[in-house]
Amino acid sequence: MPKTLHLPPADPILVARALTKRFPGVLALDHVDVEFQEREIHAILGQNGAGKTTLMNILFGLVQPDEGALFLRGQQVEFRSPHDALAHGIGMVHQTRRLVSAHTVLENIVLGHPRVRGFLNLQSVAPEVEELCNKYGFTVDLAARVWQLPEGERQWVEILKALYRGAQVLILDEPTSALTPPEVKTLLAGLQALVRDQGVTILLVTHKLPIVLAASHRVTVLRSGKVVARVRTGEATEEMLVRHMIGRDIVARTGKRSSEAGPPLLQVDHLSVVNDKGQPALQDVSFSLREGEILGVAGVTGNGQDELAQVLAGLRDAVSGTVRFKDRDVTRLSPLARWRMGMGYVPAERVEVASIAAFSLVENTALNYHFDPAFARRGLLDDAGLEQLTRNIISGYEVKTPTARTRAQHLSGGNLQKLILGRVLSRKPRLLIAHLPTQGLDVEAAAFVRAALLDAKADGAAILLISEDLDEILSLADWVAPIYEGRFGGVLPRAEADIETIGAMMAGLSAKEVRAQ
Amino acid sequence: MRLGRYDVTLEPRTTRPAFYSALTAVGAILLALALASVLFLSAQTPLLDAYRAIFSYAFFNPNGLLATIHRSIYLLLCTYAFLVPLRAGLWNIGLPGQVYAGGIAVFAIPFVFRTQESQTLSLPPVFLILLMVASAAAAGAVVGGFAGVLRARFQVNEILVTMMLNSILFWLVAYMIKEGGPFMSPRGEGESFALPPPLHAPLLWGVPFTAVLALGAAVFLDILFAKTPLGYRIRAFGQNPAAARYGGIIPLALSLFVFLLGGGFAGLAGYHYFAALPGVYKISGNYGYFGDLSFYGIISALIARGSSLGAVPIAVLFAGLSLGARFAQGQLRLPFGVDYALLGLLMMTFVASHVLYQFRVAWRRVPSPTLRPAPTQLPPG
Numbered sequence: 001m002p003k004t005l006h007l008p009p010a011d012p013i014l015v016a017r018a019l020t021k022r023f024p025g026v027l028a029l030d031h032v033d034v035e036f037q038e039r040e041i042h043a044i045l046g047q048n049g050a051g052k053t054t055l056m057n058i059l060f061g062l063v064q065p066d067e068g069a070l071f072l073r074g075q076q077v078e079f080r081s082p083h084d085a086l087a088h089g090i091g092m093v094h095q096t097r098r099l100v101s102a103h104t105v106l107e108n109i110v111l112g113h114p115r116v117r118g119f120l121n122l123q124s125v126a127p128e129v130e131e132l133c134n135k136y137g138f139t140v141d142l143a144a145r146v147w148q149l150p151e152g153e154r155q156w157v158e159i160l161k162a163l164y165r166g167a168q169v170l171i172l173d174e175p176t177s178a179l180t181p182p183e184v185k186t187l188l189a190g191l192q193a194l195v196r197d198q199g200v201t202i203l204l205v206t207h208k209l210p211i212v213l214a215a216s217h218r219v220t221v222l223r224s225g226k227v228v229a230r231v232r233t234g235e236a237t238e239e240m241l242v243r244h245m246i247g248r249d250i251v252a253r254t255g256k257r258s259s260e261a262g263p264p265l266l267q268v269d270h271l272s273v274v275n276d277k278g279q280p281a282l283q284d285v286s287f288s289l290r291e292g293e294i295l296g297v298a299g300v301t302g303n304g305q306d307e308l309a310q311v312l313a314g315l316r317d318a319v320s321g322t323v324r325f326k327d328r329d330v331t332r333l334s335p336l337a338r339w340r341m342g343m344g345y346v347p348a349e350r351v352e353v354a355s356i357a358a359f360s361l362v363e364n365t366a367l368n369y370h371f372d373p374a375f376a377r378r379g380l381l382d383d384a385g386l387e388q389l390t391r392n393i394i395s396g397y398e399v400k401t402p403t404a405r406t407r408a409q410h411l412s413g414g415n416l417q418k419l420i421l422g423r424v425l426s427r428k429p430r431l432l433i434a435h436l437p438t439q440g441l442d443v444e445a446a447a448f449v450r451a452a453l454l455d456a457k458a459d460g461a462a463i464l465l466i467s468e469d470l471d472e473i474l475s476l477a478d479w480v481a482p483i484y485e486g487r488f489g490g491v492l493p494r495a496e497a498d499i500e501t502i503g504a505m506m507a508g509l510s511a512k513e514v515r516a517q
Numbered sequence: 518m519r520l521g522r523y524d525v526t527l528e529p530r531t532t533r534p535a536f537y538s539a540l541t542a543v544g545a546i547l548l549a550l551a552l553a554s555v556l557f558l559s560a561q562t563p564l565l566d567a568y569r570a571i572f573s574y575a576f577f578n579p580n581g582l583l584a585t586i587h588r589s590i591y592l593l594l595c596t597y598a599f600l601v602p603l604r605a606g607l608w609n610i611g612l613p614g615q616v617y618a619g620g621i622a623v624f625a626i627p628f629v630f631r632t633q634e635s636q637t638l639s640l641p642p643v644f645l646i647l648l649m650v651a652s653a654a655a656a657g658a659v660v661g662g663f664a665g666v667l668r669a670r671f672q673v674n675e676i677l678v679t680m681m682l683n684s685i686l687f688w689l690v691a692y693m694i695k696e697g698g699p700f701m702s703p704r705g706e707g708e709s710f711a712l713p714p715p716l717h718a719p720l721l722w723g724v725p726f727t728a729v730l731a732l733g734a735a736v737f738l739d740i741l742f743a744k745t746p747l748g749y750r751i752r753a754f755g756q757n758p759a760a761a762r763y764g765g766i767i768p769l770a771l772s773l774f775v776f777l778l779g780g781g782f783a784g785l786a787g788y789h790y791f792a793a794l795p796g797v798y799k800i801s802g803n804y805g806y807f808g809d810l811s812f813y814g815i816i817s818a819l820i821a822r823g824s825s826l827g828a829v830p831i832a833v834l835f836a837g838l839s840l841g842a843r844f845a846q847g848q849l850r851l852p853f854g855v856d857y858a859l860l861g862l863l864m865m866t867f868v869a870s871h872v873l874y875q876f877r878v879a880w881r882r883v884p885s886p887t888l889r890p891a892p893t894q895l896p897p898g
Contacts, residue, residue: 064524315762336765347763356757367753367764370746380744 011073013038013201014059014090014169019068021054028054030225031068036169036203039195043204043212043233046222047245047442049412052205055222056171059203060092061085091162092171097154101147108146109161132164136198137190151300152183156190163200170194171203176211177440180300181470181503188215207245207442209238221245246444264288265462266312266431271321273307273486281307283486284321287479291430294453294463295491296477298470299506301436304486305466306348309435312464313345314338325431336371344368344429346421348436348466350413354420357409361401364408365390365423393422398448414445421449425456432456435466450476470499470506482506523880542820545870546834549863556858562849570848571859575841586724587794588836591807593731594786595814596821596828597738598657601779602665602675604742604823605771606755611664611679612815613808614686615657615780619787620800621686621693622656623649624700624709627716642715649716653788654781660686661780662773669772687805694800702799709791709800718793725793730785738825751775786811813839813860820867835860 014036021029029051036042046052057063059070061079070077072088079085082092099108110125129142138160140153149157155175162170172191176184192215194200204216212219212233219236221229221244229244266289275281282304289295299305310316312323314335323331330338347353355364365386369375375382375389390404397418401411408416421437434453438446453476457463467473473480480497482489482505489505550568557567574581595612602609609615626649630640660682667673693700693709700709718725742748754761754771762768790807791800813835821827842856 313763334765334767335762336767339765345763349759352757353759353763356753356760358756359753363749363753366749367760370749370753371765376746379746380740381746381749383744 011038012036012071013073015071016055016059017069017071019055019058019065019070021051021058021063021065027225029058029065032222032225032227034220034227036201037218038201039199040217041191041195041202041204041215043206043216043219044222045207045209045212045219045241045245047207047414047444049224049414049442050222050245051225052207052222053173054225056092056173056203056205059085060090060171086165086167089166089168090171091165091167091169093155093158093162093173093175095174095177097151097158099146099154099157102145104143104145105140105149105157106142108157109142109164111161113165129160129164132160136160136163136194150183151178152180152186155179155187159194168199169201169203171205173205174207174440175204176206176208178301178468180506181499184211191215209241209443212236212241213238223247242443245442263290265291265326266464267322267324268312269322269324271311271323272319273304273311273316274319275307280319281486282311285486285488286321287481287488287491289431289462289464289479291460291462292457293479294457294465294477295479295481296473297464297466297481297483297488298473298502299466299468299483301468303483305435305483307486308483309345309347309433309464309466312433313343313347339368339371339427342428342430344424344427344432344461346424346432346434346437348439350416350420355408355416358407360405360407361394361399361411361419362387362390362404364419365393368423368427389426393419393426397422397452414441417441418445418448421452425452428459428461429456430461432461432463433466434463436468437465438467438469438472446472470502474499474502525880541870541873542831542867545866546863548870549859549866552862552866553859556855557851560849560851562851567845567849567851570845571838571841573841574844575837581840581844583723584840585833585837586728587789588810588840589833590725590727590731591786591789591810592813592817592832592836593735593829594727594782594789595811596817596832597734597814597825598661598779598781598783598786598811599815600818600821600823600825600828601738601751601782602661602775603818604748604755605751605775606758607665607668607772607775608676609661609664609679609776609779609783610676610815611661611682611780612783612786612811613805614679614683615660615783616787616790616808616811617683617686617690617804618656618660618780619653619784620791620804621690621700622652622784623788623792624693624712624800626652627710627712628700645716646718649792650785650788653784653792655784657784657787658777658781661776661783663776665773665776665780668776669769675776683808687808690800690804694802694804700800707802712792712798716792717795717798718788720795723795725789725795727785727789727793731789732829734782735825735829742823742825747774783811786814816860816864820864822871835863838863 012035016032016034019029019032020027032051032055034055044052044055054063058065061082061084064080070079077088079088100111103111106122106126106129109129110122126142133139133142138156140149140156146154146157159170175187179187188211191202195202204212206212213236216233219229219231219233219241220227221241223245268288269286271282271285272280273282285308287295297305297308307316311318314333314337318331321331322329325338325341325343330341351357356367362383366375366381369386369389370381375385387404393399394401394404399411399415399419399422401415411419417437424432432453437453438449441449450472453463453465465473465477474494474497478494479491480494480502481491482502484506492501554564557564575585576582595616598612598615599609626645630645664675664678664682667678668675692698695701695707702708702710718727720726721729742752750761750766750771753764754766754768758768790797792798817828817831817835821831838859839856842859845851846853846855
């Protein structure tokens, strides 16, 4: 076989050969061949549904392939469970944290380790873990409780936990999804050090191109369950990777500033809200929004964005302050009354709040229409009308689904989000609250959602866009409000908002401090 | 699980055809009867005799069939009482209490109008009967609604509240009918006075008119849940309360409504058993037995998966088998509790059939490990 590989002389540590996995109705992986070299950061890139998750789950023993085989250092291996994979030195850090937040870092690291079965003697394991920390240059207080740590450090706890089990191959699933820009930088630098100094192999599963380009040595691109490209990162460009991922070019649209500003549609004054624990979540927030404008609220999740979206949607009571919409005080109005007045809300929690998994797509459409006289016929819901509307949303928003009667639980995250957005926008809301509208979406679906937001804006809707993705906010918004610990750092016009300023304000610096730096 | 060269797994079904649902139900019934044969064999009873006794009494003997119909109506009304809140994700365990409340309200009408003392009725009987039906439903609704309000307004667990109300109402009935209570029979035998004949529920072909209520409610509830905005809101709230709130549905009103409606059905069940059953027409001393029986409504609502129409055959089956097995027990000298055991087996096989309904058994050949690692190629460059 011709060898066109000119990488440093390293042996493949892990080889997947002709992996095929079928799920009912879907071919998730189609004869996938991948080879991971020792001491490399190997990115696996692909859209949602490309087969990244399935591949990763096979490598970690969560799923068994229908065909194909895995080879570890040349020996065929079969992982019947994550336990097998860990025993062979393969560890995984999931996208969502799997730590016990009330326990200490040390307790989390040793939790479930084969050696601490029976009686747990923390004193005896502590020195080992400390040594491990020193070896990897990890400086967190082992006695700290996990809930006290920032997100970036929690991730390191998970990585350390995998290393403590002797992982030589680390699978990281979307590791940057919850991190601030500075935390991402720290993470990537740390990963590179792990590979360079400790000989760890890292599989980076992501759909974020800048991360891939910044940190990886090689990239394997998956599309529809097949490997469509294997490239060295040094030779890759962003355009080329996008083309491989989606099979064609995408046209990015940027928002145009609304030149003639109308009267304020939404006026929020000194709004304060508490969270479920009764602690202040939003403090003295004021802003106004006109028709055809987008205000981007930029911040790391957990700084009051949930409460902001909920209080505006009527799902949470305000402690003080007022919300005026269409010149009317709506502070105490019910969600139903707000829907009727022309507010629309796309929550961040697609599955938990914005849809009903066991309901068909038609029934999910009814979630925003059950009160609408246009869809009532002699006291009954107009099922045919709702089905027609759902079909229009499916075709207009390119939702991939077998039928309009399919249950929502069978839709992928991106398709579900398009359906929800289509459903809310079909009401032609005058004010749209869009919370993390593109989170977890692949490049193509995210571009589609952003275009839909801009279309709504062009129709004169005011949009409150709450996002963690600074690029998204800067490309769409007319105004940018960084949020930190429940307060707006300011409301800046887009022209004055650059990524460094906003990034620093998201981390809690005031505009003055940023300018002083 | 691996069997030889095949891998056997349970996989979720993506499509669930309706006829398959009926097929699994029939399969569950047959399996329960097959398992019950162990009971009969252990009592040295010929199997055929036992099954014949059960089914011929429950569904072919004129007395038995009538008893089956009466019990079916009662179980059906109890089923709806549980089913309506269940569709909203709430558990109404207060069926006995609401049944008792219905019974008390029924006898309060003749008591208030003093029809049991002077045999002359001051008002037309039809009016009084309608009043008795309405007050039974209202009393059940009030008891149910009490739990609904506590749940919706103060987040008090509805299971605890309804359970405690059961006890309170059980003793309230005891107070009313025993030891000089207001409803005590003149003969003082620990039961209520008997309803005067004009107030007996009218019969249609020998069956009380409550049968029409029970069957009509099956259709009504099916339309309510499948077609109306209100039914949609109840289902949405039951499936995902957070999504329902997001969609503008008001939890307080909805929780209250389902408990009022559910309690109303249980109150009607009380009317049926205490005022519509030929030969009864009183609250007898063993009223607690009927309270316990109402719990079968929970089982049949769960087995019917919340479908009011689906609950009809299940309630009939439960009614028939419980009566038939009790009859067979006496006739064939079977050990005590055969009827309960049979119903228990039926519940278990129904629950098991749900698993098979949602999953299918998949067989797959295990690929032979003949592949060798081969270096994958990078594109040139």
